[in-house]
Amino acid sequence: MAKVSSGSSGCRAVAMAGQFWTRPPAEERTTGHGSKSPSWSQQELPNVWSNRTLIYRDVKTFLNEIGGDPQEARYWFTAELSAGRFISSICGPGDDSESGFGLSLLQWMDMKLVVVMGLPPEIEEEDSAKTGTESSLARTMMVKHCQALTEALQHNSANVMPFFSSEALLQLQHTQDESIIPLVCPVGRDAAGHSSVLSPIQVTAAISQSLHPLKVIFLNSSGGIRNQNRKKAVYYLILLISVCVCVCVLSHVRIFTLHRYSSLDIDIDRLLALINKSFEKNLREDYIASLKGLNESALAFCCRYSAAAIITTEPVNSGTPYLDKFVVSSSKQGQGTGQILWECIRQDLGKPFWRSRATNRINPWFFKHCDGSFVNGRWISYELVEYAKYLPDSSCSHIATSVGE
Numbered sequence: 232m233a234k235v236s237s238g239s240s241g242c243r244a245v246a247m248a249g250q251f252w253t254r255p256p257a258e259e260r261t262t263g264h265g266s267k268s269p270s271w272s273q274q275e276l277p278n279v280w281s282n283r284t285l286i287y288r289d290v291k292t293f294l295n296e297i298g299g300d301p302q303e304a305r306y307w308f309t310a311e312l313s314a315g316r317f318i319s320s321i322c323g324p325g326d327d328s329e330s331g332f333g334l335s336l337l338q339w340m341d342m343k344l345v346v347v348m349g350l351p352p353e354i355e356e357e358d359s360a361k362t363g364t365e366s367s368l369a370r371t372m373m374v375k376h377c378q379a380l381t382e383a384l385q386h387n388s389a390n391v392m393p394f395f396s397s398e399a400l401l402q403l404q405h406t407q408d409e410s411i412i413p414l415v416c417p418v419g420r421d422a423a424g425h426s427s428v429l430s431p432i433q434v435t436a437a438i439s440q441s442l443h444p445l446k447v448i449f450l451n452s453s454g455g456i457r458n459q460n461r462k463k464a465v466y467y468l469i470l471l472i473s474v475c476v477c478v479c480v481l482s483h484v485r486i487f488t489l490h491r492y493s494s495l496d497i498d499i500d501r502l503l504a505l506i507n508k509s510f511e512k513n514l515r516e517d518y519i520a521s522l523k524g525l526n527e528s529a530l531a532f533c534c535r536y537s538a539a540a541i542i543t544t545e546p547v548n549s550g551t552p553y554l555d556k557f558v559v560s561s562s563k564q565g566q567g568t569g570q571i572l573w574e575c576i577r578q579d580l581g582k583p584f585w586r587s588r589a590t591n592r593i594n595p596w597f598f599k600h601c602d603g604s605f606v607n608g609r610w611i612s613y614e615l616v617e618y619a620k621y622l623p624d625s626s627c628s629h630i631a632t633s634v635g636e
């Protein structure tokens with residue numbers, strides 16, 4: 232097997248090999264939409280990532296499947312992630328469809344990944360570069376497995392880009408496009424100019440030197456890097472470049488701690504930016520000041536201001552929590568954050584009352600979570616409807632067409 236001597240030379244070797252590999256054999260290339268085989272150019276890849284509804288539905292189905300109760304499932308999910316067992320438990324051993332699902336799930340969680348293809352189980356590492364024929368066989372098998380994994384990822388709505396040229400891979404450092412899982416085939420050219428399969432581990436090391444992943448995970452069919460016969464068993468190597476949203480995932484369980492506004496050091500500008508952006512309209516300038524006047528005002532917020540709830544206590548029924556603002560940042564909507572935030576509010580504060588604009592798309596969900604509602608002009612009041620409908624509007628009045636409150 233060819234060796235990668237250092238990060239940069241390894242990348243150069245792959246880049247050189249790319250000249251041969253960017254044009255796969257005719258029978259392995261695909262054209263047009265509707266084909267089951269993957270396209271090899273970024274432009275042809277379907278923009279499945281933007282379909283958040285489907286992704287949300289799939290994640291929810293997954294959570295339901297594994298736990299029955301979504302909250303319990305999330306707990307399980309968190310435990311698996313913290314224990315580092317997550318990938319091995321959901322990416323099946325050497326099974327492309329299971330691996331595709333597991334890797335897609337990581338992407339849905341907004342983790343940034345790079346996948347380096349290992350040698351397929353059919354190929355022995357020692358044999359792969361011995362002769363031209365064997366090298367060619369290794370290459371063909373790798374393309375086949377790369378294609379299968381690409382299809383599996385696309386089948387699970389992941390956005391994947393196979394790299395047979397590492398020129399493009401090198402650009403990863405600059406683009407850092409989170410919506411794409413780069414699938415790297417470790418190939419290079421030796422001193423004699425022949426293309427050959429490189430050591431996946433060394434390519435991973437070379438990429439790691441450049442991208443500084445937080446975690447490198449080895450997936451294989453038998454556990455460990457080598458199997459009992461000391462034969463190679465590496466199947467995929469995964470680099471988690473960033474697990475920052477993994478923090479979000481981990482924090483789903485209890486990050487939504489409610490804080491009393493008066494005793495909390497909150498970045499008000501960030502909080503207002505979150506609310507204004509998500510509601511697509513601006514709050515009144517005196518909004519925060521009006522909250523300060525209320526001693527019992529409370530805020531709930533999570534993970535870098537990606538979700539927040541502002542709850543006040545209204546002088547009705549000896550003090551009842553009023554959900555004044557309930558918001559998730561636009562980039563995190565539709566992924567279950569609102570549901571978790573809601574559960575935390577219920578757990579910590581009991582049953583609040585609230586209202587929303589009659590045009591708000593979230594209303595069907597609000598209906599499911601209330602005991603009673605009342606439509607009054609442009610407002611729908613939930614619970615304590617007689618009281619809620621007379622509360623003042625907190626947004627700028629000159630913006631008439633906005634998503635509901």
Ligand SMILES: CC(=O)SCCNC(=O)CCNC(=O)[C@H](O)C(C)(C)COP(=O)(O)OP(=O)(O)OC[C@H]1O[C@@H](n2cnc3c(N)ncnc32)[C@H](O)[C@@H]1OP(=O)(O)O
Binds near residue numbers: 287557588
């Ligand atoms: C008191 C008030 O503040 S009322 C105003 C509410 N806030 C806003 O309108 C601000 C803009 N919107 C948001 O910030 C968010 O969309 C929220 C807070 C309403 C919901 O948070 P999300 O994280 O997106 O919700 P989450 O993913 O947990 O989904 C909860 C439910 O809402 C539904 N939902 C989420 N987004 C949408 C949408 N755009 N259209 C229709 N339904 C939606 C989901 O399908 C789910 O319902 P289900 O359990 O029946 O399938």
